[in-house]
Amino acid sequence: MSQPPPAPVIETERTFLRAHRLDDFDDYAALWADPVVTRFIGGRPRSREESWIRILRYAGMWQFIGYGMWVVEDKATGRLIGEAGFHELRRDVVPVFEGSPEAGWAFVPDMHGKGIATEVVRAFHDWANDRPGFERTVCIIDPAHAVSLAVAAKLGYREKAIAIYHDEPVILLERC
Secondary structure, three states: OOOOOOOOOEEOOOEEEEOOOHHHHHHHHHHHHOHHHHOOOOOOOOOHHHHHHHHHHHHHHHHHHOOOEEEEEEOOOOOEEEEEEEEOOOOOOEOOOOOOOEEEEEEOHHHOOOOHHHHHHHHHHHHHOOOOOOOOEEEEEOOOOHHHHHHHHHOOOEEEEEEEEOOEEEEEEEEO
16 A cells, blocks of 8 residues: 655745644644634643644644645744644534545734735645545634634635534534
8 A cells, every 4th residue: 555645845925834843843832832823723722742642643644644734834934833734633523524624724823914824725725626535625613713714715615504513613614
């Protein structure tokens, strides 16, 4: 059985999307420990242990399913400014969307409001557009997260349902 290729590098005007590296860990843990970042993504900062598990999970996704999340690196500074891409988390959510790549993105607070999310999300969707298995993608977004809902709408996502995830409502969006 052949191994899927590692995460490709995607270049946008202001960023590089690239594979996670071990030397990203401190910055990565800081991203997910920030309450501004996690306010609409689970509602609580993540511990270093939880961040460690996340970074390993994404490396494994590229190995096992041929897609995953990328680190978003600022071209000008080389700084880790976020994480974005597709994942398959086999979430315990109703309605079920297992088997559809799920888009996700998160950025450090000083990058908010600069159009980086739209630029990055567009780039990884362009990467996926003609690949088998990406005919339908989904994302779940906290109903109060107007900015992410706007980014999703710009990329063609439309509301499919109100889902319940960890006892909280989320909007399930799909792009076909």
